[in-house]
Each structure stands twice: as C-alpha cells, then as structure tokens.
Amino acid sequence: MAFPTFRSRPQFSILLASLLFLVATPAAAQDWFRTGTGLGVEKPRVAVADFAPRSPSSQPLANIFSTVLRADLEFSGIIEVVSKSMNPLQSPSVPAELRHAEWNAPPADAHLLAYGNLSASGNDLVIEAWLSDARNAQAPPVLGKRYRGEVTDAEIRRFAHQFADEIIARLSGGTPGVASTQIAFVSTRTGSKEIWAMDYDGSNQRPLTSLRTISLTPRWSPDGLRIAFTCYGLAGGVTSAQICLYSMETGKPMAFMRYKGTNSSPAWSPDGSKLMFMSSMHGDPELFMIDATGSNLRRITYSAGVDTSPAWNPRTGQQVAFISDRGGLPNLYLMNADGSNVEKLELPDMGYVVDPAWAPNGQLLAFSWRRPNGNYDLYLMDTASRQIVELTRDAARNERPSWAPDGRHIVFESTRTGTRQIWTMLADGTQARQLTFEGHNESPNWSPK
Amino acid sequence: MRSRSKYALLSLVVLILFAGACRKQAVAPPPAAPPPAPPAPARPTVTLQASQTFIQRGDGVTLSWSSTNATELALVPGIGRVSPEGSTRVTPADSMTYTITATGPGGTADMSVRITVAAPPPPPPPPAPKATIEELFRTNVKDAYFDYDKSDVRADARDALARTAEFLRSHPEIRVVIEGHCDERGSTEYNLGLGERRAQAVRQFMISLGVSADRMDTVSLGKERPFCTQSSEDCWQQNRRGHFVMAR
Numbered sequence: 001m002a003f004p005t006f007r008s009r010p011q012f013s014i015l016l017a018s019l020l021f022l023v024a025t026p027a028a029a030q031d032w033f034r035t036g037t038g039l040g041v042e043k044p045r046v047a048v049a050d051f052a053p054r055s056p057s058s059q060p061l062a063n064i065f066s067t068v069l070r071a072d073l074e075f076s077g078i079i080e081v082v083s084k085s086m087n088p089l090q091s092p093s094v095p096a097e098l099r100h101a102e103w104n105a106p107p108a109d110a111h112l113l114a115y116g117n118l119s120a121s122g123n124d125l126v127i128e129a130w131l132s133d134a135r136n137a138q139a140p141p142v143l144g145k146r147y148r149g150e151v152t153d154a155e156i157r158r159f160a161h162q163f164a165d166e167i168i169a170r171l172s173g174g175t176p177g178v179a180s181t182q183i184a185f186v187s188t189r190t191g192s193k194e195i196w197a198m199d200y201d202g203s204n205q206r207p208l209t210s211l212r213t214i215s216l217t218p219r220w221s222p223d224g225l226r227i228a229f230t231c232y233g234l235a236g237g238v239t240s241a242q243i244c245l246y247s248m249e250t251g252k253p254m255a256f257m258r259y260k261g262t263n264s265s266p267a268w269s270p271d272g273s274k275l276m277f278m279s280s281m282h283g284d285p286e287l288f289m290i291d292a293t294g295s296n297l298r299r300i301t302y303s304a305g306v307d308t309s310p311a312w313n314p315r316t317g318q319q320v321a322f323i324s325d326r327g328g329l330p331n332l333y334l335m336n337a338d339g340s341n342v343e344k345l346e347l348p349d350m351g352y353v354v355d356p357a358w359a360p361n362g363q364l365l366a367f368s369w370r371r372p373n374g375n376y377d378l379y380l381m382d383t384a385s386r387q388i389v390e391l392t393r394d395a396a397r398n399e400r401p402s403w404a405p406d407g408r409h410i411v412f413e414s415t416r417t418g419t420r421q422i423w424t425m426l427a428d429g430t431q432a433r434q435l436t437f438e439g440h441n442e443s444p445n446w447s448p449k
Numbered sequence: 450m451r452s453r454s455k456y457a458l459l460s461l462v463v464l465i466l467f468a469g470a471c472r473k474q475a476v477a478p479p480p481a482a483p484p485p486a487p488p489a490p491a492r493p494t495v496t497l498q499a500s501q502t503f504i505q506r507g508d509g510v511t512l513s514w515s516s517t518n519a520t521e522l523a524l525v526p527g528i529g530r531v532s533p534e535g536s537t538r539v540t541p542a543d544s545m546t547y548t549i550t551a552t553g554p555g556g557t558a559d560m561s562v563r564i565t566v567a568a569p570p571p572p573p574p575p576p577a578p579k580a581t582i583e584e585l586f587r588t589n590v591k592d593a594y595f596d597y598d599k600s601d602v603r604a605d606a607r608d609a610l611a612r613t614a615e616f617l618r619s620h621p622e623i624r625v626v627i628e629g630h631c632d633e634r635g636s637t638e639y640n641l642g643l644g645e646r647r648a649q650a651v652r653q654f655m656i657s658l659g660v661s662a663d664r665m666d667t668v669s670l671g672k673e674r675p676f677c678t679q680s681s682e683d684c685w686q687q688n689r690r691g692h693f694v695m696a697r
Contacts, residue, residue: 306642354636
C-alpha cells in the first residue's frame with residue numbers, strides 16, 4: 001500500500017462517533033493533518049469456520065460461501081476476523097457439533113463463530129448458517145439463517161453477502177452492512193464511456209448502458225431503482241450533454257427532459273422526488289431543480305461562473321453542497337435547497353475543491369482537493385466544526401469520493417496504479433482495496449441499499 | 450467370214466468421211482462481227498436539303514430529297530430506305546451529317562447535309578465541392594486557446610478569432626458548433642461547466658465581430674475529448690480551447 005508509514009493509522013471503529021473526537025492538528029510547515037480516531041474501541045473477534053459441504057461435490061460451492069463471508073466481514077471495518085490458519089481443525093456444521101472451548105481458546109481466541117453447512121442436490125441449494133457466542137456454551141446461537149435457492153455461484157455469493165450483513169448489523173448496533181450493495185461507475189471497456197455496475201466487492205462487473213457516446217456521473221436514486229447520469233443527446237439540433245435516467249428494473253434508459261446547452265451532474269433529493277443538476281440552458285452554467293417526473297423546472301443559483309456538482313444533504317434534505325468558481329477557483333459552498341443562504345466553506349489555503357459527497361449522517365463531507373503542490377487527494381470535512389481530515393496522500397490522483405450507506409466506507413477513483421481505477425477504503429483512509437483492473441474506470445457511486 | 454467384209458466396208462466409209470471433213474474445214478468462212486452494245490442506262494441523281502442547318506438542341510429540322518434514275522434510296526444515319534422523293538423530320542441531339550445514297554442501274558450518287566446543333570448554354574458551375582469548403586474552413590478557421598481554469602478570451606485568441614470571423618462573414622452559408630474543451634485537471638463535472646463557459650466566451654466574441662448569433666451553437670465536451678493525452682503543459686494547452694466545427 002502506498003500510504004506513508006509516518007502517519008498514524010489507529011484502529012478504526014464506528015466513524016460517526018469517533019469523528020466527533022477528531023483532533024485535527026496542523027503540523028508545522030506542513031499541509032496535512034494527523035488524525036486519531038476510535039481510540040480504545042475493541043473490535044469483536046469473529047472466526048469463520050469452513051462451511052461443511054453435505055456432499056463431496058458441493059465442496060467448491062461451500063468454499064465460495066466461506067470465502068465471500070470472510071471477505072465481507074473483513075471489509076466491514078468493525079470486525080476483527082480470525083485468520084483462517086488459527087481455526088481449529090474441526091469445523092462444526094450444526095450447533096450441536098460446536099466445541100466452544102476449541103474456538104475460544106488460543107490461537108483462535110474467537111468471541112464469535114460463523115459456521116454452517118451447504119447442500120446442493122440437482123438445482124436445489126440449501127445453506128444453513130449460524131453465528132454463535134464462542135465464549136458461552138450455554139447460550140443459543142446469536143443468529144440462525146436458512147437460505148434456499150438455485151445452485152449458481154451468483155446465488156451463493158448473494159446469500160453469503162446477506163448473512164454477512166446480518167452479522168454486521170448485529171455487531172454494529174444496527175447499522176446495516178453493505179455486502180449486498182452495488183457500485184455504479186463509468187468504464188471505457190467497450191470503447192466509449194458507458195455506465196457500469198458491480199457488486200460492492202468488485203465482482204459481477206457488467207455494463208448497463210450501450211449508448212456509444214459519452215456517459216458520465218452516475219447517481220443512484222435513493223430507492224436504488226434508477227440511476228441518473230449525464231449523457232450526450234440531441235437537443236435543438238445539436239448533440240450536447242443531457243440528463244438521462246436508467247431503470248434498474250427494466251434494464252433500459254428512460255426518457256427525460258432535454259434542454260439546450262450543457263446539462264450534467266444530476267443529484268437526487270433524499271426522498272427521490274427531485275433532481276438538481278447543472279444547466280447552461282439560460283447561458284451561464286447554473287444549478288436547476290426539477291421533479292423526477294420531469295415537471296416543475298426552477299432555477300436555483302444566480303452567479304457568474306460555473307455552479308455544479310450538487311450534493312443533497314441525505315439527512316436533512318434541506319441543505320445542498322455544491323461547487324462554484326464564483327470566487328475564482330472552484331470551491332466548496334453550502335446553500336439551502338431553494339438557493340438561499342449560500343455560504344463558502346473556507347479551506348486553509350489556496351486550493352481547488354471538487355466532488356463533494358455527503359456521508360449518510362449528513363455531517364461529514366468528503367471531497368477532492370487539488371493542493372497548491374499539484375496533488376489531488378481526498379479529504380473529509382466535519383461541517384459542524386469545519387475540521388478537516390486527510391484520507392489519501394502521495395498516491396497519485398485520488399478523486400470522486402462516494403459514501404457507502406454504512407457511513408464507514410468510501411469508494412473513489414485513483415491513478416495510483418498508473419491507470420484510473422475504482423478503489424474502496426474505510427472512511428479513515430485505511431484498507432484501500434482495488435475493485436477494477438481492466439480499462440479506464442471512474443466516477444463511482446455507491447448504491448443506497 | 451461375212452462379218453470381216455462388213456468391217457472392211459465400214460473402215461472405208463470412215464476413211465472417206467475423214468477425207469471429206471478435212472477438205473471442208475479448210476474452206477470455212479470467217480466468223481461474223483458481234484452485234485452493237487445497247488445504249489448505257491442513265492446515272493442516278495439525288496438531292497438532299499435541310500430546312501435549317503443550324504439549330505438549337507431539341508429543335509427539329511426537315512430533310513427533303515428528290516432523285517432520278519434511282520431504284521433505291523437510303524438516308525443515313527438512322528432512317529434507312531426512303532421513297533424516291535420525300536421528306537422527314539429529324540431532331541438530332543448533336544451535330545450530325547445526313548447522307549442520302551441513290552442506287553440505280555446507272556450507278557450510285559450521294560449527297561450529304563450537315564446539321565449543326567448548338568450546345569445549350571453550359572449549366573451553372575456546380576457549387577464548389579464540399580472538400581474545398583472544408584479545406585478553406587480548416588485553413589482559415591482558428592481555434593481560441595485558454596489559460597488554466599479560465600474562460601477569458603486571451604490576446605492571441607482575439608487574433609485567431611478575428612481571422613475566423615472574417616472567414617465566417619464571407620461564407621454566410623456556413624454554420625458552426627463551438628466546442629469547449631478542457632485539460633485533464635479538475636473534475637469531470639466542473640470541466641463540463643468550464644468548457645461551456647469557454648464555448649460561450651468564444652461565441653460572444655464572434656458576435657462582437659459581426660458573426661450572426663444564430664449561426665453559432667455551443668457544446669461543452671469538458672475533458673472528454675482531448676486533442677492530446679499526455680500530462681504536460683504543452684498538451685494541456687492544446688486541450689484548453691474553443692474549437693470550431695462546421696455544422697452539417
């Protein structure tokens with residue numbers, strides 16, 4: 001990993017709480033900040049036993065389930081997953097076979113154990129999965145789930161994600177896991193920029209659009225059923241940037257209003273009823289709002305220069321962060337959704353700020369900041385205290401953050417491998433993980449559920 | 450015995466006969482002179498006239514002819530056998546020589562007449578081929594380059610646009626799309642806005658130079674269609690521009 005070693009990387013815990021204890025201390029003569037989060041919070045230690053195949057031929061299927069489940073729990077950021085090599089030799093397939101002492105004792109030292117069995121007969125798949133307290137032999141399992149479906153790798157992955165989310169929700173005080181979520185993004189793999197989607201862990205990458213023009217800036221609707229994006233289409237006899245919608249239900253683009261000029265960067269209101277977007281239909285690029293049904297267009301901003309990249313506060317629905325170059329360089333602004341109360345979010349030095357993204361808690365804003373030294377890095381601002389945390393550093397260009405619905409993860413694009421690819425990380429900047437490898441991939445957006 | 454005497458008698462007769470024949474040949478009279486030849490038939494004559502010998506394309510002309518001593522008359526091209534005397538109307542598309550040939554017992558005779566067909570006035574020259582206009586466009590239309598993160602028309606861009614405006618004023622039939630382009634720095638979204646601002650700045654400047662507003666549309670391509678793909682200032686400068694495209 002390309003992160004510098006001099007930066008402290010404390011154990012990460014529940015970000016929402018911990019960021020309130022942020023200590024943002026500008027280091028003398030340096031332009032970054034040192035952070036300390038989640039101090040003293042112990043993560044539960046969870047072991048994942050190999051799931052038992054009910055027939056020898058279903059061994060590979062059981063392996064998929066165990067592997068995906070383990071990866072999901074590791075990714076969650078709130079669980080310490082016991083290394084597989086520490087597991088006792090015998091894996092229980094049902095609660096009656098669990099020998100608590102073996103799992104609770106060193107080297108496994110597990111607090112909790114996930115285990116179960118998988119049977120596949122014909123096209124009928126049944127998975128039984130439990131989570132038990134390894135320290136209490138008397139207690140019934142914390143969780144018991146039975147999944148039934150088709151015998152396909154995709155189905156097994158889906159069930160593993162669901163079981164992982166159950167465990168994560170249990171251990172995180174109710175914040176759901178993100179193992180069943182999707183990430184929309186833009187890829188050049190087919191020769192033109194199209195909208196793609198993938199599972200949150202990078203599997204199942206597939207194109208959604210095939211418009212063969214330029215498709216950009218996908219944004220999931222809050223119900224996850226539509227994606228608004230920037231497309232190129234005819235308006236007034238000229239091909240220009242327009243707002244397009246894609247239906248996840250029908251797998252097809254949907255018609256939407258077209259306007260002369262450049263129309264881009266659609267953002268959903270948290271209730272999914274409205275879209276805010278940039279349009280030059282009146283000349284200067286300004287922000288406009290329209291009902292998702294295509295009616296009730298109204299202009300929101302009035303200022304010389306570019307106003308774009310609206311991001312609707314997902315908690316309040318009243319506040320919108322956006323980017324404007326009305327003061328010279330593009331910078332971060334806040335306003336009410338009706339355009340009133342415009343306020344610049346001042347940053348410590350000259351810079352170039354783009355790509356605002358609200359955390360689900362409606363308090364933290366992630367953004368890309370081009371520093372005077374030419375670096376592009378991701379930062380977080382606590383909009384209440386205005387404190388700033390650096391998330392990436394010295395790893396080429398890092399841009400376009402988007403939050404996972406758990407508020408613990410961020411997906412972004414980075415050129416650290418030499419090509420532009422999609423990465424995820426925990427919201428404290430640790431555990432960076434590359435999701436795409438083929439072609440040029442950008443503009444990720446995490447699905448809301 | 451009797452037959453041998455008969456042969457002898459026959460031989461004698463033959464001898465006498467031969468002897469007589471020889472004598473007669475010697476006294477045969479000279480052959481008679483041939484009879485005088487009949488008088489030779491008269492040579493045919495033919496005349497061919499045209500009502501006009503100079504016509505406009507599409508006009509008709511009457512050919513008329515008469516002949517003597519002809520048993521067969523042929524008028525070419527395109528008509529064939531005709532009666533000894535007559536007329537016909539022709540409409541030659543191009544200048545043409547008509548020839549009538551009379552054939553009779555006394556020989557042949559012919560006569561030609563040339564009809565000159567005036568070419569119609571030449572069609573107006575086809576509009577200059579498209580490639581030429583496109584070449585002119587390429588040579589005369591200059592893009593405007595911009596500073597980093599700016600959409601003001603620079604001094605060098607003013608000169609370029611003055612040339613462009615001159616060309617467009619002299620070719621009022623040409624419509625243009627002005628594309629705004631940006632370098633790779635900054636976000637996709639911000640650059641779409643900045644590109645639009647650049648395209649509009651170029652359009653406004655062209656309007657101030659007398660190019661009609663309704664001939665110019667603007668489009669922003671942000672940083673999506675770079676002219677140059679390296680990460681260097683030279684390359685970035687290439688990509689920060691208002692680019693003219695001829696509308697079709």
